[in-house]
Amino acid sequence: MARPIWTGVLSFGLVSIPVGLYTATSAHTLRFHQLQRGTSDRIRNRRVNERTGEEVELDDIVKGFDAGDAYVLVEPDELDEIAPGRSKALEINGFVDLDAIDPIFFDRTYYLGPKSKDYAKVYALLERALAKSNRAGVATFVMRGREYLVALKSEEGILTLHTLHWADEIRDPREEVPDLPGSRVSAGAKEMRMAEQLIDTLAMDWDPEEFHDTYRDKVADLIKAKQAGETVEKAEPAAEATNVIDLTEALRASVERARAKGKQSKGKQSKGEQSKGEERKQRTGEQSRQGKGGKQGRTGRRQGRKESGLSELTKAELYERASAAGIPGRSGMKRDELIKALEQAGRQAA
Incomplete structure (x- = not known):
C-alpha cells in the first residue's frame, strides 16, 4: 500500500475531510548511470562548497536568495512558519465547469483519498456531486515549500487532484513560436476537402492500451544486443518535409494508403477470428x-x-x-x- 506524499484537510463550505495525496503515475523509463569512458567508474553528483571544494552535509545547507549585492538566507523552518495552515489545508474556493479549463493549464495528476473509513460518506458525497455536475473544485495549497493551484475532479469513483499552471506561466505562442501562419495564409478548397477526408479516414476511438513505449523496447533490445555482442537494426530516417507544390498529391496518396491499411487491418482481424x-x-x-x-x-x-x-x-x-x-x-x-x-x-x- 502506497504512502501519501501529503496529508491535510480538504474543505468545501463548512464540510471538512482529512485526506491523503497519492502519486497517480509512474515513469517506466530505463535509467542509465553515468560512467567515465573506458572504465566502470561511476560519476556521482555531490554537494560541494565551490570555494573550499569540500563536500557539505545536507543539514548544513540553507536556502539563499540572490539579492544582487548579497544573499538573503532563509531557513527551512521559516518557510513553514509563514504558511502553517496553508501547508495542511486544501480549501476549495469555488467550482467551475470542467470544459472551461484549457488543457494547457493541467500539469500533474494525483489521487486523493480519505484518511480513514470514518470519512467515506463525506468523500463519496463530494465525488458523486462533482461527477453529476461535471464541475471541478478550484483550490490552492502549499506542498513541499511551494504553493499550487489545483483542480479537484471526479473520475470513475475517486477524487483526483490536478496541479495547474498559474496564468502568468503560460507563454504566448505568438511570441514564442516563429513563422506561424497568419490570416493571409489560406488553403485551397480542394486541399481542405482532402485534408478533412484524411482525418475522417484515420479516425479512431481513444484507447490508451493500444499504445506502448516502442522506444523503450528498442533501448532494451539495444542493451541485450550489446550484452550478447550483437548489433541491432537502425531506425528508418525521419520523413522529409512535404513540398507545398506536392501537397495535393501527398494528401491524395495519404488518403489512399490510409484506406488500404484500414481494409488490410479489418481483413487480418476477420481472418484471425476464422483461424482461431x-x-x-x-x-x-x-x-x-x-x-x-x-x-x-x-x-x-x-x-x-x-x-x-x-x-x-x-x-x-x-x-x-x-x-x-x-x-x-x-x-x-x-x-x-x-x-x-x-x-x-x-x-x-x-
Missing part, C-alpha cells in the same frame, strides 16, 4: 500426441507454438493480435510474453 478455431485444434492435437509433462510435454508446447504460427510473427503483429483478443496489460509485454498470453487466451477460448 483451427489453431486451437492444431495445438490440442499436437499436445495430445506428445503427451503431458516431461520432455514430451515441452516438445509438444514448442511444436504447438510453431504450428500456431505465433513464433514467426513480429512483435508488432503479435501486439495487433493481442489487441484484437483484448488481452490486458499487453502494452508492457515483451515478445515472448505476448506469445504466451495469446496461447493462453486460445486455450481458454477452447
Whole structure:
C-alpha cells in the first residue's frame, strides 16, 4: 500500500475531510548511470562548497536568495512558519465547469483519498456531486515549500487532484513560436476537402492500451544486443518535409494508403477470428500426441507454438493480435510474453 506524499484537510463550505495525496503515475523509463569512458567508474553528483571544494552535509545547507549585492538566507523552518495552515489545508474556493479549463493549464495528476473509513460518506458525497455536475473544485495549497493551484475532479469513483499552471506561466505562442501562419495564409478548397477526408479516414476511438513505449523496447533490445555482442537494426530516417507544390498529391496518396491499411487491418482481424478455431485444434492435437509433462510435454508446447504460427510473427503483429483478443496489460509485454498470453487466451477460448 502506497504512502501519501501529503496529508491535510480538504474543505468545501463548512464540510471538512482529512485526506491523503497519492502519486497517480509512474515513469517506466530505463535509467542509465553515468560512467567515465573506458572504465566502470561511476560519476556521482555531490554537494560541494565551490570555494573550499569540500563536500557539505545536507543539514548544513540553507536556502539563499540572490539579492544582487548579497544573499538573503532563509531557513527551512521559516518557510513553514509563514504558511502553517496553508501547508495542511486544501480549501476549495469555488467550482467551475470542467470544459472551461484549457488543457494547457493541467500539469500533474494525483489521487486523493480519505484518511480513514470514518470519512467515506463525506468523500463519496463530494465525488458523486462533482461527477453529476461535471464541475471541478478550484483550490490552492502549499506542498513541499511551494504553493499550487489545483483542480479537484471526479473520475470513475475517486477524487483526483490536478496541479495547474498559474496564468502568468503560460507563454504566448505568438511570441514564442516563429513563422506561424497568419490570416493571409489560406488553403485551397480542394486541399481542405482532402485534408478533412484524411482525418475522417484515420479516425479512431481513444484507447490508451493500444499504445506502448516502442522506444523503450528498442533501448532494451539495444542493451541485450550489446550484452550478447550483437548489433541491432537502425531506425528508418525521419520523413522529409512535404513540398507545398506536392501537397495535393501527398494528401491524395495519404488518403489512399490510409484506406488500404484500414481494409488490410479489418481483413487480418476477420481472418484471425476464422483461424482461431483451427489453431486451437492444431495445438490440442499436437499436445495430445506428445503427451503431458516431461520432455514430451515441452516438445509438444514448442511444436504447438510453431504450428500456431505465433513464433514467426513480429512483435508488432503479435501486439495487433493481442489487441484484437483484448488481452490486458499487453502494452508492457515483451515478445515472448505476448506469445504466451495469446496461447493462453486460445486455450481458454477452447
